[in-house]
Amino acid sequence: MAAVPVLDCSLPQQWQLMTLLPMLFLLLLAAAARRRSWGRKGRRCLHLPPGPPRLPILGNLHQLGALPHQSLRDLARRHGPAMLLRLGSVPTLVVSSAEAAREVMKVRDVDCCSRPDTPGARRLSYGHKDVAFAPYSEYWREMRKLFVVEFLSARRVEASRYAREAEVEKLIGRLSRAGGTPVLLEDHIFALMDGVIGTVAFGNIYGTEQFAHRKHFHDVLDEAMSAKAGFSAEDYYPNAVGRLVDRFTGTAARRERVFRDLDAFFDVIIDQHLDPSRAAPEKGPDLIDAFVALFMKENGSVVSFTRDNIKGLLSNVFTASVDTSSVTMVWAMAELIRRPAMLRKVQEGIRAAVGDDKERVHPDDMPKLRYLKMVVKETLRLHPAVPLLLPRETLRHVGICGYDVPARTRILVNAWAIGRDPASWDDPEEFDPGRFDQGNKDGVGFNGTHFELVPFGAGRRMCPGMALGVATTEFTLANLLYCFDWALPEGMAPEEVSMEEAGGLTVHKKTPLVLVPTRYNPSANNNAS
Numbered sequence: 001m002a003a004v005p006v007l008d009c010s011l012p013q014q015w016q017l018m019t020l021l022p023m024l025f026l027l028l029l030a031a032a033a034r035r036r037s038w039g040r041k042g043r044r045c046l047h048l049p050p051g052p053p054r055l056p057i058l059g060n061l062h063q064l065g066a067l068p069h070q071s072l073r074d075l076a077r078r079h080g081p082a083m084l085l086r087l088g089s090v091p092t093l094v095v096s097s098a099e100a101a102r103e104v105m106k107v108r109d110v111d112c113c114s115r116p117d118t119p120g121a122r123r124l125s126y127g128h129k130d131v132a133f134a135p136y137s138e139y140w141r142e143m144r145k146l147f148v149v150e151f152l153s154a155r156r157v158e159a160s161r162y163a164r165e166a167e168v169e170k171l172i173g174r175l176s177r178a179g180g181t182p183v184l185l186e187d188h189i190f191a192l193m194d195g196v197i198g199t200v201a202f203g204n205i206y207g208t209e210q211f212a213h214r215k216h217f218h219d220v221l222d223e224a225m226s227a228k229a230g231f232s233a234e235d236y237y238p239n240a241v242g243r244l245v246d247r248f249t250g251t252a253a254r255r256e257r258v259f260r261d262l263d264a265f266f267d268v269i270i271d272q273h274l275d276p277s278r279a280a281p282e283k284g285p286d287l288i289d290a291f292v293a294l295f296m297k298e299n300g301s302v303v304s305f306t307r308d309n310i311k312g313l314l315s316n317v318f319t320a321s322v323d324t325s326s327v328t329m330v331w332a333m334a335e336l337i338r339r340p341a342m343l344r345k346v347q348e349g350i351r352a353a354v355g356d357d358k359e360r361v362h363p364d365d366m367p368k369l370r371y372l373k374m375v376v377k378e379t380l381r382l383h384p385a386v387p388l389l390l391p392r393e394t395l396r397h398v399g400i401c402g403y404d405v406p407a408r409t410r411i412l413v414n415a416w417a418i419g420r421d422p423a424s425w426d427d428p429e430e431f432d433p434g435r436f437d438q439g440n441k442d443g444v445g446f447n448g449t450h451f452e453l454v455p456f457g458a459g460r461r462m463c464p465g466m467a468l469g470v471a472t473t474e475f476t477l478a479n480l481l482y483c484f485d486w487a488l489p490e491g492m493a494p495e496e497v498s499m500e501e502a503g504g505l506t507v508h509k510k511t512p513l514v515l516v517p518t519r520y521n522p523s524a525n526n527n528a529s
Contacts, residue, residue: 059086069387088236130312356522387416424452
C-alpha cells in the first residue's frame with residue numbers, strides 16, 4: 001500500500017549518547033562552521049513559515065516525542081498548517097492541512113518531489129537504485145514506470161489474484177482450526193500479507209517447505225525495518241559529525257550488518273532464477289523472473305539494469321507492502337470490534353451481497369461490497385499506516401502557502417493530522433464510515449485528487465502500490481467478516497479495547513489485538529431463525 005515509510009523521529013535510548021559533552025561540542029563546532037541560506041542574512045530577505053523556538057544544536061528535535069505525527073499536529077495547532085522546524089541542522093517544512101498538502105503535492109509538485117539523501121535509505125536501497133527513495137530524476141522516472149508495469153499495474157494486480165485467493169484460503173483454515181479460542185490477529189494477517197507478496201515476487205515456491213530461506217528472510221526483513229525506524233544522527237546532521245556519532249553509537253555498524261544479510265539473501269534468490277535447470281514457474285513468470293529478463297536484456301534506456309537494481313526494487317516490494325497492509329487491517333478490525341452494531345452491519349451487508357451458499361468471498365463479489373469499502377476508507381483516514389508519508393525535498397526555492405521555502409528543505413506531509421483536521425472533517429475523531437455516503441464527502445477517495453485524504457500521498461511521488469494494497473486489504477477483510485463471527489476474549493468489554501499507537505516505521509496498535517473467531521454457519525443461523 002502505502003510506500004515504505006520511512007522517517008521515524010522518535011528518540012530511543014541511543015539519543016542519550018548524543019548528550020555526551022564531547023559529541024555536543026563537536027556538533028556545536030560543526031553548526032558554527034556551516035554557513036547556510038537560513039542564517040540571519042537570509043532571514044531578513046525571506047518570508048519564512050512560522051515555527052516554534054529552537055534550541056542550539058538540537059533545533060526542534062526535542063519537541064518530537066515518541067509519536068512524531070501527534071507532536072507535530074499539536075505544534076501545528078499553535079503555529080499553522082505550514083510550519084518550519086529545524087530538526088538538528090536540517091530545515092524541515094511540516095504541512096498539516098488539505099490546502100497546504102495540495103500546494104506541496106499538486107500546485108508545486110514539480111518543485112517538491114525529490115527525496116532527501118539519508119544514510120539508511122541510501123544503503124538499503126543500493127545507492128537509491130529503487131523507486132521509493134531515489135531522488136527525482138530521469139532515472140527515477142524510468143524505474144518507476146518499469147516497477148509499475150512489472151508489479152503494480154492493473155493487469156498485474158488482477159493477475160496476482162491467485163496469490164490473494166490462495167493465502168486467504170490458508171488464513172481461513174488457520175482461524176477455523178483455532179476452534180473458537182483467542183488468536184493474536186496481527187500474526188495471522190502478517191503471515192497472509194507475507195505470503196501474498198512473497199508469492200508474487202518469488203513464485204509459488206515461496207509458500208512451500210522447498211523455500212528454505214523464508215524464516216531467515218523474515219528475520220532479516222525485521223532487522224531491516226527496525227534499522228530504518230531507528231534513530232540515525234546523520235539523518236539530522238548530514239556531515240562528518242553525524243557520521244562520527246553513528247559510528248560511536250553502533251548505528252552505522254548495525255546498518256551495514258543488516259545490508260550484508262539482505263544482500264546475501266537476494267543474491268541466493270537471483271542465482272536460483274538464473275539457473276538454466278530451474279523448472280518453469282507453474283503460474284507463469286514471477287516478479288524476479290521479469291526483473292532478471294531485464295537484467296539479461298540489452299536496452300537503450302537510461303537504466304542500465306543490474307543486480308543492484310533488482311535488489312533495490314525487491315527491498316521496496318517487501319518493506320512497503322507487507323507491514324502497511326497488515327497494519328490497516330488490524331486497525332479496521334479494532335475499530336469494528338469496539339462497535340458491535342457497526343460490526344453486525346458490515347457483516348450482514350457482505351453476507352447478503354455474497355449469499356450463504358459460498359465457502360468464502362470471491363474477487364467477483366468485491367464490487368458489491370460498498371459499505372466495506374467505506375470502512376477501509378475510514379480506517380485509512382484515521383489510521384494511515386505511514387502517518388508522515390515519505391519525506392520530500394525541495395529541488396529549488398518555492399512558495400508554499402505564501403511563504404518562502406528555500407531549496408533542499410525537507411518536507412513532511414502529516415497525513416494523520418490532515419485526516420483528523422476539523423476544517424475538513426465533521427467529528428474528525430469519530431470512526432464513521434457512513435460519512436463517505438453523504439454530504440460533501442460522498443465520492444471523496446484516496447487516489448490523490450482529494451487532499452483531505454492522502455494516506456498514499458499524491459502527485460509524482462504518490463505510492464505506486466496503492467491498487468495492490470487496497471485490493472488485498474479489502475479482499476482479506478471481506479473474508480474475515482464473511483467467514484467468521486468475532487468476539488473479544490471472555491470478560492473484556494468493547495470499550496476496553498485500547499487504540500493507543502506505537503511508533504516505528506509504520507504506526508501499529510500498541511496493545512496487540514486478541515479476538516475469538518467462530519466459523520460462521522449460515523445453515524445453523526437459518527434453522528435458528
